[in-house]
Amino acid sequence: MQEVDVKAKPMFEKAIIPTYESKGASGFDFYSIKDYKIKPGKTELVRTGISVEIPEGYEIVIRPRSGLSLKTKLRVANSPGTIDSDYRGEIKIILENTGEETAEIKTGDRIAQGVLQEVLRSNFIKVRKLDQTDRGEGGFGHTGK
DSSP: OOOOOOEEEESSTTOOOOBOSSTTOSOEEEEOSSOEEEOTTOEEEEEOOEEEEOOTTEEEEEEOOHHHHHHSSEEETTSSEEEOTTOOSOOEEEEEEOSSSOEEEOTTOEEEEEEEEEOOOOOOOOOSOOOOOSSTTOOSSTTOO
8 A cells, every 4th residue: 555645733732643543444534623512403613623734636535434424413514525735724524413413522533534545637628529428418317217
């Protein structure tokens, strides 16, 4: 497995640098820097207290943690989220409570995972016509019930 250096700066004493929880994990965990109570139907910007320097040509993709999704009704609202290589602010995770009871996040709880991915940039070329395919313009469930 290839490793890429990503600089991580704790912005507060309580901040926890992201960690991989197993040898084969593709995602690293982000931790909450404070306690939250998220009411049903509400969305909260959960602070990690961490900023990063991602090498150019990469991004961090924010994804839900399967355990949090299974055990609670908290969801990463903009999943997958993107942290661009030129962003230097605090990483914050948008959590939404889709349940009917208040959900609690404690300081130090793992709240989301990130995956470092290589980025390819598109060079959009304006054309009058696109190549045809068997699928054509079919979309939005056109292949099934």
